[in-house]
Amino acid sequence: MENLGYLLAAYTIIWVIVFGYVFFMQRKQRRLQQQIDALRKSLDE
Amino acid sequence: MKGKHILRDNVLLGLSLALMIAALYMVFVYVPTEKHTGIVQRIFYFHVPVAWVAFLAFFITFIFSILYLWKREIKWDTIAHASAEVGVIFTTLVLITGPIWAKPVWGVWWTWDARLTTSLVLWLIYIAYLLVRSFATEPARGARFSAVIGIVGFIDVPIVFLTVNLWRTQHPTTMIFEDGLTTSMLMTLMVCIAAFTVLYVLLTVQSANLKSLETDVKLLRSTQAE
Numbered sequence: 330m331e332n333l334g335y336l337l338a339a340y341t342i343i344w345v346i347v348f349g350y351v352f353f354m355q356r357k358q359r360r361l362q363q364q365i366d367a368l369r370k371s372l373d374e
Numbered sequence: 375m376k377g378k379h380i381l382r383d384n385v386l387l388g389l390s391l392a393l394m395i396a397a398l399y400m401v402f403v404y405v406p407t408e409k410h411t412g413i414v415q416r417i418f419y420f421h422v423p424v425a426w427v428a429f430l431a432f433f434i435t436f437i438f439s440i441l442y443l444w445k446r447e448i449k450w451d452t453i454a455h456a457s458a459e460v461g462v463i464f465t466t467l468v469l470i471t472g473p474i475w476a477k478p479v480w481g482v483w484w485t486w487d488a489r490l491t492t493s494l495v496l497w498l499i500y501i502a503y504l505l506v507r508s509f510a511t512e513p514a515r516g517a518r519f520s521a522v523i524g525i526v527g528f529i530d531v532p533i534v535f536l537t538v539n540l541w542r543t544q545h546p547t548t549m550i551f552e553d554g555l556t557t558s559m560l561m562t563l564m565v566c567i568a569a570f571t572v573l574y575v576l577l578t579v580q581s582a583n584l585k586s587l588e589t590d591v592k593l594l595r596s597t598q599a600e
Contacts, residue, residue, distance in 0.1 A: 332414040332478045339417045339474040343424070343467055347573070350463050354580055361587045368594040 379583075386576040393569035400562040408559075417475040419562055423570035424467045429531050431461030431574060432500065432524075439524035442517065448589065451517040454524055456581035458503050460574060465497045480544060488537040489545035496534055499527035513592075 401419045408415035438454035441447075472490065473483040484490065503523045510516025538547040546554075555563070 331412055335414050335474050335478050336416055339471045340420065342470050342474070343420055346463065346467055346470075350577070351580075354577075354584055358584055358587065361584070361591055364591050365587070365594065368591065368598060372594070372598055 383576075383579065386572065386579065390569065390572045390576050393565065393572055397562075397566045397569040400565050405558050405562040406556075411479050414475060414478050417471055419566045420570075421468065421471045421475060422563060423567040424464050424471065426567055427570045427574040428461050428464040428468055428496075429535065430571070431457045431464060431578070432496075432528055432531050434578070435461060435500075435503075435524040436528035439521035442521050443525075448517075451521065452582050452585045452589070453578070454521065455507065455517075456578045456585055458500050458520075458524060459581055460577045462497065462500045462504060463577075464570075464574070465493070465500065468493060469497060485544055487543040487545060488541040489534065489543045492530060492534045492537050496527075496530045499523065499530055503527065 397419070401416050405416070405419070407413055434457040435454045438450045438457065442450040442454060472493075476485075477483050500523075503520045506519045506523060507516040510519065537543060538545050
């Protein structure tokens with residue numbers, strides 16, 4: 330089990346970056362949806 | 375149309391999850407430990423597919439950048455941009471997992487050999503692609519400039535791929551696929567490549583949807599201003 334730390338580090342970093350990117354996209358989508366709703370509302374008024 | 379997109383996204387998500395679980399099972403349970411480099415060799419099963427996806431992403435950017443410059447339709451630029459963004463994420467993973475494997479095997483985290491250096495240059499080219507867009511005063515100008523980078527920058531992809539066979543480098547050569555892998559190792563690698571390819575498609579589709587949404591916001595803003 331020599332070098333197990335390197336293996337775990339590699340796989341952990343891969344998932345942290347992939348999930349980080351997904352999280353970033355989700356936040357951006359929520360923010361954009363809020364902006365669209367606010368803009369639609371102001372255009373209707 | 376919206377329902378069709380939701381179905382497509384759910385199918386991609388389900389397929390990606392199933393393949394990723396299968397890939398992790400094969401990497402950590404199914405495949406035997408390689409005798410020369412030991413347990414750390416298992417990094418290879420994710421490092422190689424991540425590199426493959428990065429190349430694929432930049433190839434898609436290359437194709438859709440040509441289409442954008444030719445047709446001047448925003449949808450082609452959106453796909454090129456989304457693919458480049460995902461490609462940068464995957465190239466970052468290549469540049470991180472490579473040194474983690476290299477440290478116990480080579481004894482150093484990094485060495486300026488041809489494969490590693492050209493990979494770093496590739497990452498810098500596509501970082502420039504993304505920066506050009508964000509710093510452009512006009513979106514159309516940013517799209518045009520980045521499309522040129524997306525086409526010219528792709529030249530580095532075959533260079534990165536061929537470095538190990540053209541020059542003497544420390545990095546393992548592509549010969550490993552011909553005589554260095556057992557059937558179980560090759561099967562594990564193939565499942566991992568399939569898993570990451572589906573993940574790439576899923577992330578690119580989501581990223582492209584976001585960029586379309588951004589365009590809609592800009593359009594609504596300009597309508598509001600009038």
